[in-house]
Amino acid sequence: MVSSASTASLLLPLPSCSSSEESDDGKPLPPLTAQEASSPPPSQLKRRRGRLERDYNVAMKALALSGDVDEVLAVFAELRRSLADAGDGGAAPNVLCYNTLVNALAEAGRTEEALRALDEMLASGVAPNASSHNILIKMHARRSEFDLAWELIHKSEMEPDAATYSTLIAGLCRVGKVAEAWGVLDWMLEKNCLPMVHTYTPIVQAYCREGRIEEAKLLMVEMERLGCLPNVVTYNVLIRALCDSGRFDEVEQILVDSRTKDWNPSTVTYNIYMNGLCKKGKTKEALEQLDVMLGEGMDPTAYTLSILLNCLCHDSRLLDAIYLLERSTELKWHAGVVAYNTVMSRLCEMGKWMSILKLLTDMIKKGIEPNTRTFNILIHSLCVVGKFSLAKSLIQSEGFAADVVTYNTLLHWSYHCGKLTGANRLISAMEEKNIALDEVTYTIIIDGLCREGKFDAATGYFLKSLKIGLSMDVLTVLLNRLACADRIWEIHRIFDEKDFIPDHLVFNLTIRTLCRASYCHYRDFYKLNLILDKMLERK
Incomplete structure (x- = not known):
């Protein structure tokens, strides 16, 4: 909820200002003279301040576009310090x-945090403008607080602009309120405020999301008639919907028509198309689109590579995937660790550990640093082919930060190979390195101990696992093992534990497990009664 200070101040009469005023950042400022720099009068201080704010704002916008919000905060804090020092x-x-x-x-x-920054702005005496107004409306719309957004618009003496209406329409469409979005559009037209492409695109997207592709296409035709031409973003929305429906012939026609219309397909357009083809198993057609992109002079992105590698790996075309990785430098893709991990993961599933080692070597030669997932894939593949000792030695590798997934893999194969002492050492190593045991870890340990007949120890680990919360998966594994081994008293022990608080789901699971283990037969029915009595006591 917006603080009263934020809302109240934004409702006060404000200077009329278009939301596009931030383009002022790009206006050049004249350089300072030597005299101005040595002893600047107030007017020159103002110019210096303007230049400083402009430069910092440009940097903040660039960081915001890259998604590095923490750096935006850091640059803003530095701007405040610089203004104080000036x-x-x-x-x-x-x-x-x-x-x-x-x-x-x-x-x-x-x-x-955004609202706190807005409050700070108001407390500092900085008057909000049209953009401030629209940003706050956007926050309301994204949180589905449409009543607050309407109130802000109606009470403000600032005339809503196209960005204001478009923001509201986008918010309504996001939650499926397309009829209300049309109402805002009608209101916008009544106010003689001309819609822009950003006004219509959310409605097109809402139609596509609901499978109303024909209505979306008709709306785009209407946009053209009104002179508000759909842009590449609008077409990308439609192409994604057509791909999801398998209507690739229509996508091809849209791309052909783009040559005569006022829009050009982008890398994102082709990524959407290729991803849609891959999802429908059309690997050959997706690779053909890569050639089309290159022919258009477009550089594929890391996401393009990811799409194609996933597609090739899914079809088990590992040689083609590896060839694509090798071509990545030539194509200026700069394949990263994620791309290599994608191929290595599929190689692991196919038991090709030597190919994984070769790719790892190629990565290192190219200066691509393997991450924890890379090593986890290699460790798993080595365990599968029986090279457990080599896999275990990798956790000592320089630069490899083993995580819980690493240890879970090694623990699973330790128990699988009957190496209980080795498993205990791994658990101790996890504790020494402060790697918390998770649900998977406890499941592996309990199952491994039960297979070795260590039911007391398994039950003890289950009780330890309650510290991170009751897991029905862990309980299922333990109950199945205990029931099949006729360890009825261990089940009693679980229900006697004060930290174990069963509910109806636990009761149902316990009864089903015991019945499947033949405790419903006449000679064993008394054991089932014992458990039922214990459950009723706990209830």
Whole structure:
């Protein structure tokens, strides 16, 4: 919820200002003279301040576009310090800088921080403008607080602009309120505010999301008639919906028509198309689109590579996937560790550990640093082919930070090979390295101990696992093992434990497990009664 200070101040009469005023950042400022720099009068201090704010705002916008919101916060804090050091009385940054900060936080979903920044702006005496107004409306719309958004619009003396209406329409479409979005559009037209492509695109997207592709296409035709031409984003939305429906002939026609219309397919367009083809098993056609992209002079992105590698791996075309990795430098893709992990993971599933080692070597030669997942894939593949000792030695490798997945893999194969002492050492190593045991770890340990007949120890580990919360999967494994081994008293022990608080799901699971283990037969029925009595006592 927006603080009263934020809402109240944004409802006060404000200077009329278009939401596009932030383009002022790009206006060049004249350089300072030597005299101005040595002893600047107030007017020159203002110019220096303007230049400083402009430069910092440009940097903040670039960081926000890259998604590095923490760096945006750091640069904003540095701007405040720089303004204080400039001898300007410690004045706050201007509204443009605050808008960039608030918008970056809002886009990252850090709404509470955005609202605090807005409150700070108001407390510093910085008057909000049209962009501030629209950012706050966007935050309301994204949180489905449409009543607050309407209230803000109606009470404000600032005339809503196209961005304001488009923001509301986007928010309504996001939650499926397409009829209400059309109502906002009608209201917008009544106010003689011309819609823009960003106004219509959310409605097109809502139609596509609901499978109403024909209505989306008709709306795009209407946009053209009104002179509000769909852009590449609008077409990407439609192409994604057509791909999901397997209507690839229509996608091809749209791409052909783009040559005569006022839009050009982008890398994102082809990524969507290739991803849609791959999902439908059309690997050959997806690879053909790669050639089309290259022919159009477009550089494939890391996501393009990821799409194609996933597609080839799914079809078990590992040689083609490896060849694509080898071509990545030539194609200026700069394949990273994620791309290599994709191929290595599929090689692991196919038991080709030597190919994994070769790819790992190629990665290192190219200066690509393996991550924990890379080593986990290699460790798992070595365990599968029986090279357990070599797999275990890898956790000592320099630069490899083993995680819980690493130890879970090694624990599973330790128990599988009957190496209880080795498993105990691994558990001790986890404790020494402060790697917390998770649900999978406890499941592996309990199952392994039960297979070795160590039922007391297995039950003890189950009781330890309660510290991270009751897991029905862990309980299922233990109950199955105990019931099949006729360890009725171990089940009693579980129900006697004060930290174990059973509910009806636990009761149902226990009864089903015991019945499947033949405890319903006449000679064993008394054991089932014992458990039922214990359950009733706990209830």
